[in-house]
Amino acid sequence: MSISVQNISKSFKDKTALKNISFEVQEGELFGLIGPDGAGKTTLFRILTTLLFADSGTATVANFDAINDYKKIRNNVGYMPGKFSLYQDLTVEENLEFFATIFGTTIEENYDLIKDIYVQIEPFKNRRAGKLSGGMKQKLALCCALIHKPKVLFLDEPTTGVDPVSRKEFWEMLKRLQTKGITMLVSTPYMDEAALCDRIALIQDGKILEIDTPQHIVKHYPKTIYNVSANNMYQLINSLKNYEHNYSVYPFGEFVHYSDKRNDFNPTDLKLYLEKQQLQNIQISKTAATIEDTFMELAK
Known part of the structure; x- marks a missing residue:
């Protein structure tokens, strides 16, 4: 040792x-x-x-x-x-x-x-x-x-x-x-x-x-993570934090890392919600968890 x-x-x-x-x-x-x-x-x-x-x-x-x-x-x-x-x-x-x-x-x-x-x-x-x-x-x-x-x-x-x-x-x-x-x-x-x-x-x-x-x-991160982007990053972060089903929301470079509380989460539901918030150019795609995501989860 x-x-x-x-x-x-x-x-x-x-x-x-x-x-x-x-x-x-x-x-x-x-x-x-x-x-x-x-x-x-x-x-x-x-x-x-x-x-x-x-x-x-x-x-x-x-x-x-x-x-x-x-x-x-x-x-x-x-x-x-x-x-x-x-x-x-x-x-x-x-x-x-x-x-x-x-x-x-x-x-x-x-x-x-x-x-x-x-x-x-x-x-x-x-x-x-x-x-x-x-x-x-x-x-x-x-x-x-x-x-x-x-x-x-x-x-x-x-x-x-x-x-x-x-x-x-x-x-x-x-x-x-x-x-x-x-x-x-x-x-x-x-x-x-x-x-x-x-x-x-x-x-x-x-x-x-x-x-x-x-x-x-x-591998210990408990949820699926999605990269979310839109035309207004500040408004996007606030909208995601106010979304009743959000599990975690963290800025990550040009994206926001988003996880949902629901096991049957459908990205289409999130996109419709964000469109109602007047956001445009909305992109949502799955991504792999990073050390930073896991750290933020463990530090809660």
Whole structure:
């Protein structure tokens, strides 16, 4: 077992950040912690990386106890926080050399681990880190987290604020790292990234809602979902929410995801209702449930 979390709770004054959290991550697994801002993801990461003490419960990382073996954990994990935290006045190369030195290693010794990532930022190796683009900062931070060849890699919302192309590239890099046997715990508020993990834990208000593979989690959605569109999105959402048979109504890109309470639901009935609301260009079609749909259902 690479990570084991048992009944972890943590409070800050009158705010409970984590409530009896338990889960396990297997060696070599890419495990996702999925939830919105304020769900408790960062607090949990700080406990597992020995930066915070839990109020109760136990945790082990790489078979080391999070309290008694904190020095061993720090030598065996890599941590990439959500906010860029490298030295902005140092160059790319200087940052990497600095972190390698801290862990008693060199860039050359573990270069094979970061090579695929570093070659993308090597042309800017003499540029100060603070002058890099968001995507380049992200790659540099990942290199620095990997330079000592950690057994477990913690990535706390690593793609927040990064453009879609860089996000896609980053997850491709994580998949390649996984083939090298590194266990990864990734937190993200982006539901679409959940599908890229081996298993995920959905977290809300400091509580785990569900743990399973992305494929199994979406199967738990209890209703058929329909994509609904019309000429006026705002009016469409309000009309659907006021429809007496609605089970759930959520905006989803250019559509509204709609589920009906009735088992014998006929889309024609809904279309007639929406036409009476003066909506036009109405389109209704079945669609597959997503992680986001299931999360909203579990969070009710």
